[in-house]
Amino acid sequence: MRHEKRTELEYVICNLCGNRNGNVIGEFRSRDLVDIDRSLTKRGKRPILNSNHTFQVFRCRSCGLAFINPRMSRAALKRFYEGFYEGLFVGKSVSYEQSVYAVLNHEQEKGRLKDVSRFTRAGKLLDIGAGPGHFLSVAKKHGWQIYGHEYSKKAATIAQQLLGQMLFTGKISQIPLPDNFLDVITMHSVLEHTSDPQEYVTTALKKLKPGGLLVVSVPNLRSLNYFLAKLFSLPYPGFLFEHLYYFSPKVISSLLKDFKILEMTSYHHSRPMLPQQSQHRISVNRNQSRFATFLLELSRTERKWLYIRNRVYAAQMRLLREILEYHKIGGRLKLGDVLYVFAKKPAEESQN
Numbered sequence: 001m002r003h004e005k006r007t008e009l010e011y012v013i014c015n016l017c018g019n020r021n022g023n024v025i026g027e028f029r030s031r032d033l034v035d036i037d038r039s040l041t042k043r044g045k046r047p048i049l050n051s052n053h054t055f056q057v058f059r060c061r062s063c064g065l066a067f068i069n070p071r072m073s074r075a076a077l078k079r080f081y082e083g084f085y086e087g088l089f090v091g092k093s094v095s096y097e098q099s100v101y102a103v104l105n106h107e108q109e110k111g112r113l114k115d116v117s118r119f120t121r122a123g124k125l126l127d128i129g130a131g132p133g134h135f136l137s138v139a140k141k142h143g144w145q146i147y148g149h150e151y152s153k154k155a156a157t158i159a160q161q162l163l164g165q166m167l168f169t170g171k172i173s174q175i176p177l178p179d180n181f182l183d184v185i186t187m188h189s190v191l192e193h194t195s196d197p198q199e200y201v202t203t204a205l206k207k208l209k210p211g212g213l214l215v216v217s218v219p220n221l222r223s224l225n226y227f228l229a230k231l232f233s234l235p236y237p238g239f240l241f242e243h244l245y246y247f248s249p250k251v252i253s254s255l256l257k258d259f260k261i262l263e264m265t266s267y268h269h270s271r272p273m274l275p276q277q278s279q280h281r282i283s284v285n286r287n288q289s290r291f292a293t294f295l296l297e298l299s300r301t302e303r304k305w306l307y308i309r310n311r312v313y314a315a316q317m318r319l320l321r322e323i324l325e326y327h328k329i330g331g332r333l334k335l336g337d338v339l340y341v342f343a344k345k346p347a348e349e350s351q352n
């Protein structure tokens with residue numbers, strides 16, 4: 001076996017302030033990565049990392065942004081994501097759109113669009129990190145003019161089948177859309193995956209019309225789950241090797257300093273865990289690919305039953321969220337796992 005550990009890792013400085021000094025706030029092992037590694041090796045592809053690598057999470061001493069350092073190199077991440085989408089979609093007999101998984105996602109996407117509609121009417125919308133195009137598909141049905149950007153070419157191809165339109169791939173700053181063009185840009189669970197969150201935010205500022213809306217959701221380290229993990233000295237399950245960055249209300253405010261923040265709330269992950277996965281939650285990705293495989297093995301009745309259970313679960317989560325929002329507790333404390341931010345590009349650019 002070749003030892004590629006070194007070349008597959010890269011050291012970084014703080015993306016927000018350029019500082020090099022940080023405190024280690026967590027460590028975790030890449031067990032899931034090794035698993036994916038094995039499946040890639042089986043298919044004759046280069047492994048991503050050979051060993052049970054330990055990643056460290058740093059928090060920048062000057063601005064508070066938390067990030068993995070050293071982290072997987074861009075090349076390694078690229079192989080990981082292509083492998084992930086390959087595992088999830090390719091060679092399955094049931095189309096993704098018909099699966100229960102897609103139905104669950106659909107609920108979430110509908111909710112997200114509804115949230116956007118609280119701030120603005122249908123117009124031109126760019127979804128960054130569009131994946132297989134589910135959110136865009138919902139937006140399109142509701143009269144939005146849609147554009148999408150996706151890192152994985154594999155996912156973009158799937159999205160094209162669903163939407164009948166190509167997504168942009170490649171470098172975000174080179175997205176071929178005019179400046180001051182879009183009414184809304186959504187980035188759901190994107191910034192933590194990118195090597196350069198600043199680049200995404202800067203591009204969003206350029207491409208939005210003055211007064212345009214930016215919607216961002218990112219992992220929240222100022223969360224109840226994180227505090228509890230620290231309190232009981234447990235490993236924080238929110239640390240994932242593909243989540244390069246971890247935020248807090250303060251950090252996301254600094255990152256979006258050129259925007260006007262209209263609303264910042266938080267929520268807990270609403271995706272239910274499957275019974276056979278309850279032993280240990282290692283990685284969202286691994287769960288997802290297992291989930292997809294698992295669904296294909298179920299009978300129609302079983303799938304329907306699972307679907308109903310998940311709907312009940314989702315309804316409870318929504319109710320909880322409504323109660324929190326109603327009392328403004330969620331808004332004030334922002335203790336959920338995910339920060340959910342609505343920000344506006346200033347209506348008049350002061351340039352000089």
Ligand SMILES: [Zn+2]
Nearest residue numbers: 014017060063
């Ligand atoms: Zn910093």
